[in-house]
Amino acid sequence: MSQFVINLLFVGGSFALYIGIAIWARAGSTSDFYVAGGGVHPITNGAAIGADWMSAASFISMAGLIAAGGYANSTFLMGWTGGYVLLAMLLAPYLRKFGKFTVPEFIGDRFYSRNARFVAVACLIVASVTYVIGQMAGAGVAFSRFLEVDSTMGLIIAAIVIFIYAVLGGMKGITYTQVAQYCVLIIAYTIPAVFISLQLTGNPLPPLGLFSTHVESGIPLLEKLDQVITELGFRDYTADVDNKLNMVLFTLSLMIGTAGLPHVIIRFFTVPKVADARWSAGWALVFIALLYLTAPAVASMARLNLMTTIYPDGVDGQAIEYDQRPQWIQEWEVTGLIQYEDKNNDGRIQFYNEGNAEFAEAAAARGWEGNEFTYNNDILVLANPEIANLPGWVIGLIAAGGLAAALSTAAGLLLAISSAVSHDLIKGGIKPDISEKGELLAARISMAVAIVLATYLGANPPGFAAQVVALAFGIAAASLFPALMMGIFFKRINNVGAISGMLAGLGATLVYIFIFLGWFFIPGTNNLANTPDNWLLGISPLSFGAVGAIINFAVAFAVSHATEEPPIEIQELVESVRYPRGAGKSYDH
């Protein structure tokens, strides 16, 4: 059986499963559509949150980023998991007790202001749309590499599948497909990792393998990796970071951004009780950790494997001849994600850090005239089974897993967008007397529109795809998280305070990002070059969400204390979300 047929079987089989679940779990009411009827078991919800949260960025990109950055990029591991501690203790149980359908609805009710609700809707839509573009683009890459279809065609297939289960089933359909997608993606991620960990360290558990002895050399794996890459002029994998302030703020931005992302928060509205919301945050992190503890092992092992592929006789020996390169390098060259240029015309692939001035002399002595090999970080996980010579079915599994990660997150984001439009804008604004049937139809239509828009943007990604993800976290961190947290923990925060806080936090974050990355990301319109020398106190634009959040808190406190305290019924509302009794199912008003 050819690799193409195997991939087709895995991807086609998983898609058939998702559609089958969608037909089984159709949504009959707005409660089904927005919160899956409010009857999801906390462990089921934990797995669904895992798939909802782990996107193409977690599945495809993260290990590649860690492989490239080593210790410095541990920020992604801590940032994207630490947010769940904040969710479990500061937001999820109270928002579940509040018992409504959407995040802007809480902000609107708590700050007794339709304007606050609309500001929250705007933040939600910008954050979710930017995020969904990345998912669709990721699905396109997986399709074009594994199914040999044009990536636009692949995107349209993905869009149709999402359309069927998200529009039909709403949150109910999405919940159960996400559980299936979690199973597919975690199996796909861990199986190749187990094989590779066995090959390199003899330990079948990758997280333990990471700190075990490298079988071939007899020294610890990480020490071996440090040795190999520093001999090629690369930075020490485990080296400490100089700019600790930036590392702290980047991690903090990812954590509070994670806690403030609406598509994750609304998943907590689907469980029956407040206590279940707490448990499901714990289960969610267990399911997420299975991948996040495997990722750093995959990162270091894949990087070491890549080096031994290119330098089969060790880094002191000759690099591999281009004509002898393995099959997977040839296949990824076709996609443009691996590039080779024979600068010294010796027919071999010299791969080293040409940017390291101290290493230049050693390179010249070996007759090297520049680095000849570049690869895109994103291929590392997808090519991992091929790099380690694993059987064909593992490659098919990776294809299905990458697509599961992208589709499950896309569906969650699309639901957050459509419920904000139909429930917050239409029912909460334009047409409050809409019938339940009418609202359900509006939710389905806005979902369909959002899918078409996301597919279009995924096929024609704006040139700033990498930056916009930072924007999504920046917005969630600087606007939504502080507003939600203050709404629960600080009774004194009033409508004016909350709105000025959100606008100040959001404004400061956007301005700081635009100064370095261009106004509205239009290339060439940035005021300062995006280099560490120009950053304020060495804080990168990606790390500024945490500063934006601090500004939001400060402004909201100052303004609230200078103006009237919230009306008594609002203070009672805050009291009521703090005590679990009487939550009942998520209800409509």
Place this chain on the structure above:
Amino acid sequence: MSGHDYDAVNYWKANLRLIFGSLIVWALVSYGFAILLRPMLAGIPIGGTDLGFWFAQQGSILTFIALIFHYAWRMNRLDEKFDVHEE
């Protein structure tokens, strides 16, 4: 909450204490051990590197899981103790 105001205040204070304690641990393992205090832990070797690296890539995640389950367990008991749990 009428008639139980004293209990309600104590319940909320107990919750805040628990959150505060949990967040100190949360910050200590991630921002502390894994980032700012890493040079101080450099002398403790673990699998070819040092303890700070382990906290950055594994230890903090494991601690986060323990924190959430501990919090959920303690809060669910507090809910019953102060009689604010759901039936």
